[in-house]
Amino acid sequence: MMNVKKQRKHAGWRIALAAALALVLLSGCTSNKPGQEPAGAPAEAKPASAAPAPDKQIVVAVASDPALDQLDAGAYKGFMEAHAMVYDSLVEYGEKGKIMPSLAKSWDISDDGKTYTFHLRTGVVFSDKTPFNAAAVKFSFERWYKNPANASLNVAKKLRDIQVVDDATILFTFDSAYYPLLTELTFARPVRIISPSAVEPAGDPNGQFKKPVGTGAWMVDSYKKDQEGVLVRNPNYWGQAPLLSKIVLKVIPDAQSRVLALQSGAVDISGGQSGKVPLDNLAMLKADAKLSVPQTPGTSSHFLIFNYNQPLLQNVKVRQAINLAIDKRSIAAKLLGGTGAEAQGLFPLTVPYVTENNNKWYGYDAAQAKKLLQEAGYTDAAGKGIVEKDGKPLELRLVLQQTEFPEWKPIAEYVQSKLKEVGIKLNLQVLESNAYYDALWKNKEYDLIIYRTYSDAYNPHAFLMSLFHQTGDTPAVAWSDKTLETLIDEAVASTDTGQRQAKYDAWFARAREEAIYVPLYYPDDLYTVNKRVQNFKLGYTTYAPVPWNQLDVSK
Known part of the structure; x- marks a missing residue:
C-alpha cells in the first residue's frame, strides 16, 4: 500500500448483485483461462480513432494543487487521478x-x-x-x-x-x-x-x-501551481481516442466556491474525493436546471474503532451493547440526506469477498443493549442516567476530525445521544487533522475513534492487513486478535478462490462474534455535473473515478 495514513480515498460503482461472486484474480478474468483474453478485447494496439474537434474541453474543479510537474509514475507526488490518465x-x-x-x-x-x-x-x-x-x-x-x-x-x-x-x-x-x-x-x-x-x-x-x-490517453500540456493543470489528448494513444481534446483541472480549495463555480458554469464537474461538494448544498444543486447530481454506492464505509487497551471496552458485552444502541439506519436516512446506506458490516457489497451471508452485523435494539450492560455488571444505581460498575461510570471519549469529513461532527453527536439513552456517557473530542492521525496511528489517545475503510482495489485485503494485523512487533492498529491475523494471512496466501472466500467468511464471523468495531454507514460517491457534459458515469476506483475518455460535450 501507499502512504496508509492519508490513504487513498473513496470511489466505486454499482453494488454487485451476485452474493456469492468471488474475485477471480488467478485467471485474469472470470470466464477465461490464464493466457486468454476476454472475448471482444482488442488483441493488439490499434490506431486512434479520428480526432474530435479541438475545442471540445471541460473544466474540473479540484480542491488542491495537482502538481502535474511532479507526475512521476514511480513516485507518490502529483494528482493521483492524473497518474491513471497519463500512465x-x-x-x-x-x-x-x-x-x-x-x-x-x-x-x-x-x-x-x-x-x-x-x-x-x-x-x-x-x-x-x-x-x-x-x-x-x-x-x-x-x-x-x-x-x-x-x-x-x-x-x-x-x-x-x-x-x-x-x-x-x-x-x-x-x-x-x-x-x-x-x-x-x-x-x-x-x-x-x-x-x-x-x-x-x-x-x-x-x-x-x-x-x-x-x-495513457492523456498528456500534460501545461501547469500553473495552485491555479490549474491542463491535460490534452495523446495523439499516439493505442486505444480508443478520447472524445474530448482537453481537460482543465481548476484549483478551487474552498468547497462553497466550488458550488458557486458550478452554478455559474465556470466549472463543469466537481465531486468525488478530489473536489467534494458539501452535503448541505445538494438540494440546491439538484434543483438547478443546468446541473445533474449523479450518485452511486461506493466501496468504502465509515465506522468506529475501539481502543482494545481501554479496560472498559475489553468486555465483549459492552462492545455489543454499543453496537446495538446506535440506530445506523437513521444516520444514512437523516444525517446524510439520503446519500448513503446503513452499514450492514465493515464493508459494503461492492467489495470483493463481501457477500449477503458474511455481511451481517448488529441491528438497532436499545432494550437489548441495556440488558447486555446489566449482564456486564453495569447499573444506574445512583439514578443519574449513567450506568456504573464498582462505583465507576461507563464514560468514554470519541475522537474525530472535521477537516476531511465535516459530516463526522453531527454523526458523532448523534452517536453520543443514542449511547446516553442506554446509560453510556460519551465525550466528543474534535482534533485537527494531524493530531487526529497521530491519535489513530501513533499514540492511541482515544477510547473510540471514527474512521473509514479504504476503497476499491485496496479492499478487503489491504485494509485488513493495515488495521487488523500486527506489523513486526507492533500490535494491530484497530484491534489485536491472533485468530483474525491468521485468517487474513491464510486468505492472501491462498491460490484457491473457494478457500480464500472461506477464510474471509471466517474473518467476518469472528469479527462479529467479538464485536470489534461499530459499522456506521456506507457513503455514496457524489458528483455535480453540468448537463452539457455527455456520457458521464462513475468508474470503479478512487484513482479512475470517471471514464474520462468517454466524456463528450454538447454543441
Whole structure:
C-alpha cells in the first residue's frame, strides 16, 4: 500500500448483485483461462480513432494543487487521478475487483502462485513515440520496487526477479504466493509504466525524472501551481481516442466556491474525493436546471474503532451493547440526506469477498443493549442516567476530525445521544487533522475513534492487513486478535478462490462474534455535473473515478 495514513480515498460503482461472486484474480478474468483474453478485447494496439474537434474541453474543479510537474509514475507526488490518465498499467481494476487487460493482453500464473508471465500488446508507443515493450516495463519497475519506501506494497516486497523473455513477454518471479498481486498492479502508483525517455540519462532506472511520458490517453500540456493543470489528448494513444481534446483541472480549495463555480458554469464537474461538494448544498444543486447530481454506492464505509487497551471496552458485552444502541439506519436516512446506506458490516457489497451471508452485523435494539450492560455488571444505581460498575461510570471519549469529513461532527453527536439513552456517557473530542492521525496511528489517545475503510482495489485485503494485523512487533492498529491475523494471512496466501472466500467468511464471523468495531454507514460517491457534459458515469476506483475518455460535450 501507499502512504496508509492519508490513504487513498473513496470511489466505486454499482453494488454487485451476485452474493456469492468471488474475485477471480488467478485467471485474469472470470470466464477465461490464464493466457486468454476476454472475448471482444482488442488483441493488439490499434490506431486512434479520428480526432474530435479541438475545442471540445471541460473544466474540473479540484480542491488542491495537482502538481502535474511532479507526475512521476514511480513516485507518490502529483494528482493521483492524473497518474491513471497519463500512465497505463499492465492490468486494470474492473467492477468488484475483476482484473481486466490493459498493456498486458493476457497473463499466466504458475501453479504455486509465484511466477507471473505477462503477454504484452504490440504496436504500442509512448506519447513521445518511444516504443513500448518488455524492456520498458522492466525499466519502469526497476525504478521503484527495491526502494524501502515501497515495502508496504507486496508487489514490491515479494518481487525477486524480472526477466525479459522477448519484446512482448515479461516474467515476474515472487518469493511467495499472494493473490492480490494483480490487484496491486492496477494501482495508480508506483506500478504504472513510464517511458525510458522520461528520465535523464534516458533508460537509466536511477535516472532523474524529467517529464511525464506514458502510454495513457492523456498528456500534460501545461501547469500553473495552485491555479490549474491542463491535460490534452495523446495523439499516439493505442486505444480508443478520447472524445474530448482537453481537460482543465481548476484549483478551487474552498468547497462553497466550488458550488458557486458550478452554478455559474465556470466549472463543469466537481465531486468525488478530489473536489467534494458539501452535503448541505445538494438540494440546491439538484434543483438547478443546468446541473445533474449523479450518485452511486461506493466501496468504502465509515465506522468506529475501539481502543482494545481501554479496560472498559475489553468486555465483549459492552462492545455489543454499543453496537446495538446506535440506530445506523437513521444516520444514512437523516444525517446524510439520503446519500448513503446503513452499514450492514465493515464493508459494503461492492467489495470483493463481501457477500449477503458474511455481511451481517448488529441491528438497532436499545432494550437489548441495556440488558447486555446489566449482564456486564453495569447499573444506574445512583439514578443519574449513567450506568456504573464498582462505583465507576461507563464514560468514554470519541475522537474525530472535521477537516476531511465535516459530516463526522453531527454523526458523532448523534452517536453520543443514542449511547446516553442506554446509560453510556460519551465525550466528543474534535482534533485537527494531524493530531487526529497521530491519535489513530501513533499514540492511541482515544477510547473510540471514527474512521473509514479504504476503497476499491485496496479492499478487503489491504485494509485488513493495515488495521487488523500486527506489523513486526507492533500490535494491530484497530484491534489485536491472533485468530483474525491468521485468517487474513491464510486468505492472501491462498491460490484457491473457494478457500480464500472461506477464510474471509471466517474473518467476518469472528469479527462479529467479538464485536470489534461499530459499522456506521456506507457513503455514496457524489458528483455535480453540468448537463452539457455527455456520457458521464462513475468508474470503479478512487484513482479512475470517471471514464474520462468517454466524456463528450454538447454543441
